[in-house]
Amino acid sequence: MTITIEKPQTLAGPVKLTREQLKQAQQETLDTPRMRYSLLAKLMFKPVDILYGKQGSFTKFAMLEIIARVPYQAWERMGYWAVHRHRSRSHLARRVFERIVEAREDQDNEQFHLLIMEDLVDRQGLKRNWLLHRAAPWAISFFYYHVSWLLFLVHPKSSYRLNAEFEDHAEHEYMTFVAENPDLEFVPDPGTYADEYGRYRSVADLMRQIGHDERVHKLDSLEKMAQPTVTGS
Numbered sequence: 001m002t003i004t005i006e007k008p009q010t011l012a013g014p015v016k017l018t019r020e021q022l023k024q025a026q027q028e029t030l031d032t033p034r035m036r037y038s039l040l041a042k043l044m045f046k047p048v049d050i051l052y053g054k055q056g057s058f059t060k061f062a063m064l065e066i067i068a069r070v071p072y073q074a075w076e077r078m079g080y081w082a083v084h085r086h087r088s089r090s091h092l093a094r095r096v097f098e099r100i101v102e103a104r105e106d107q108d109n110e111q112f113h114l115l116i117m118e119d120l121v122d123r124q125g126l127k128r129n130w131l132l133h134r135a136a137p138w139a140i141s142f143f144y145y146h147v148s149w150l151l152f153l154v155h156p157k158s159s160y161r162l163n164a165e166f167e168d169h170a171e172h173e174y175m176t177f178v179a180e181n182p183d184l185e186f187v188p189d190p191g192t193y194a195d196e197y198g199r200y201r202s203v204a205d206l207m208r209q210i211g212h213d214e215r216v217h218k219l220d221s222l223e224k225m226a227q228p229t230v231t232g233s
């Protein structure tokens with residue numbers, strides 16, 4: 001039996017930039033100071049730096065992308081609770097559902113980041129071990145997931161703020177990594193996920209695009225801080 005998977009009509013995730021726009025986006029990030037990270041954010045960044053090194057690397061990014069999906073999963077779960085609670089008020093339920101759809105799209109975008117990083121790790125033959133690359137990401141994700149939904153329950157604005165800090169950290173890590181590794185300009189994008197994520201001239205541009213996605217995620221979360229719940233509760 002042949003199973004045919006239809007290819008998406010448009011590329012998933014935030015807008016894809018041209019080569020010039022990607023370089024400009026990188027410069028903008030490098031010229032912008034990082035956000036002031038909260039204690040909770042530092043509680044996640046610190047162990048990651050200790051376990052995987054302060055410098056960026058493909059294995060460290062793969063690990064970060066595992067935990068990047070977590071708050072979107074937590075918000076999706078909270079959204080379904082809210083839809084159920086407001087199911088008799090169709091206007092409100094629809095607006096909550098729109099937030100769920102956004103959370104799912106961002107999860108998918110983070111999933112492609114993870115798949116791309118995993119592919120780059122494999123292509124470079126980089127070694128990974130069970131403790132650092134299975135157990136530790138699971139433990140940090142577990143902590144982050146519960147912090148995200150609990151925060152959303154008691155103070156939704158703080159949940160979005162925490163994600164904005166995480167995304168700001170990711171944006172700066174990617175753009176700095178590209179700046180510190182100019183040889184990546186000469187490594188062609190393998191294009192493993194070109195149908196879904198686009199094809200770039202080099203791995204440097206591919207990573208700049210991912211860094212720009214993180215900026216879009218950050219800006220979305222900062223915007224949602226103004227209206228953290230559509231129900232106003």
Ligand SMILES: [Fe+2]
Pocket residue numbers: 065068109110113170214
């Ligand atoms: Fe990401």
Ligand SMILES: [Fe+2]
Pocket residue numbers: 068110167170213214217
């Ligand atoms: Fe992100």
